[in-house]
Amino acid sequence: MARRRPGWTLSELADRLGATLEGPDGPAARPSAAGDDDPEGVTFAQDERYLTKALEGRFAAILLPPGLECDQTVLRHPRPRQAFMALLTLADRPMPLAEGIHPTAVVDPLASVAPTAKVGPYAVIEAGAVVRDRARVYAFAYVGEDCVVGEGSMLFPHAVLVRDVTLEAGVTIHSGAVIGADGFGYSWNGTRHIKIPQVGGVRIGPASEVGANATIDRATAGATTLGEDVKVDNLVQIAHNCRLEDHVILASQVGLAGSVTVETGAVLGGQVGTGDHVTIGAGARVGGQGGVVGDLAPGKTYWGTPARPKGETMRTLARTGRLAETEARLKELERRLAELEKKL
Structure with missing residues (x-):
């Protein structure tokens, strides 16, 4: 049987969101x-x-703060962004998974x-693994030897x-993620690379x-660790023995080399790369495609490669944009100097 998608009347939404309906009642099917x-x-x-952008289309209603007006139906709320987040929560549909262990698992x-x-079709759970209360292991997920899936945690299809x-407790691993593969470690013996056991x-x-x-690699020895409330985007690589403290955010395609420490609340933008054994201080922010080759101080914003404080990087970029003009002026000065020297 098809699962029913959520839907409401605008007056129902107003009650649920703590908003005031201004305009006619009617159906509302989804956030847009x-x-x-x-x-x-x-x-x-x-x-x-944002209102100018919204008015390019038609909607059942627009969530607006006091003082912002339009000719469409309005759900008035003092914090429309937070109200929209609440609407997204109402509209969210968990992936279905039957009770118990599927017979093909x-x-x-x-x-x-x-x-x-709950364990879905064709999932594999190896010896010594523990799957705790209310955990969800979806179809084709793999839980290897001596792994623990905490209470209420979720492994989506093909997670490993x-x-x-x-x-x-409460960890989510999305499809295709691989946690605990070998760290990248080799030793040159003079003729070939010898793999270092991880x-x-x-x-x-x-x-x-x-x-x-x-991908999050297993440690050479000890553990690669992520703290509480760490958010790792798609296609991120975290190498062996990294340590991410609480509330860290890594955007897509970040690459952390081995033994990197990212302290509490730091944020790394897309495609940031690091050298090994560096420390990124608490609350630091690194802009997209930044290259971290040394330790970064807490609480500052960094851009560029090598990553430097944002103001310094912006001044460097401004100077770089004037290089052609500077070169032309320098050549003109050289020409004038040469003419003066001829007259001496």
């Missing part, structure tokens, strides 16, 4: 982006710029699966926990989330 044209959608605008007799956990990976593990703290096709 401001640039859409969706007569059954609800969008938001927090200022004139492969669960080793030495594994432990809590009675309230290779071995010795611990997910604490015998550590990975520990991911509560309420953390790892995006699709991200």
Whole structure:
């Protein structure tokens, strides 16, 4: 049977969101982006710029703050962005997963699966693994030897926990992510690269989330660790023995080399890359495509390669943009100097 999509009347939404309906009641089927044209959608605008964008289309209603007016139906709310987030929560639909263990799943007799956990079709749970209460292991996910899937954690289809990976409570691992593969370590013996065994593990703290096709390598020894509420975007690489403290955010295609420390609340933009053994200070921010080759101080914003304080990088970029002009002026000065020397 098809699962029913959410839908409301505007008056119901007003009650649920703590908003005031200004205009006729009617159906609302879903949240919509401001640039859409969706007569059954609800969008938001927090200022004139966003409202101009929203008015390019038609909507069932627009969430607006006091003082912002338009000729469409309005859901008035003092904080329209937060109200829209609440609407997204109402519209969210968890992926379906049947109770218990699907008959096609492969669960080793030495594994432990809590009675309230759910295990989907063709999932594999190896010996010594533990799947705790209310955890969800979706179709084709793999839970390797001695891994722990914490209470209420989720492994989406084709997520892989290779071995010795611990997910604490409420962790989400998205499709295609590989947690606990070998770290990248080799030693040159004079004739060839000898692989260094990687015998550590990975520990991911509560309420953390790892995006699709991200990779987090097992430690050479000890553990690669992510703290509480760490958010890792799609296609991120975290190498062996890295340590990410609480509330860190890594945007897509960030690459951390081995033994990097990212302190509490730091944010790395898309495609930031680091050298090994560097420390990024608490609350630091690194702009997209930044290259971190040394330690970064806490609380500052960095741009560029090598990553430097934002103001310094901006001044350097401004000077770089004037290089052609500067070169022309220098050549003119050289020409004049040569003419003066001829007259001496």
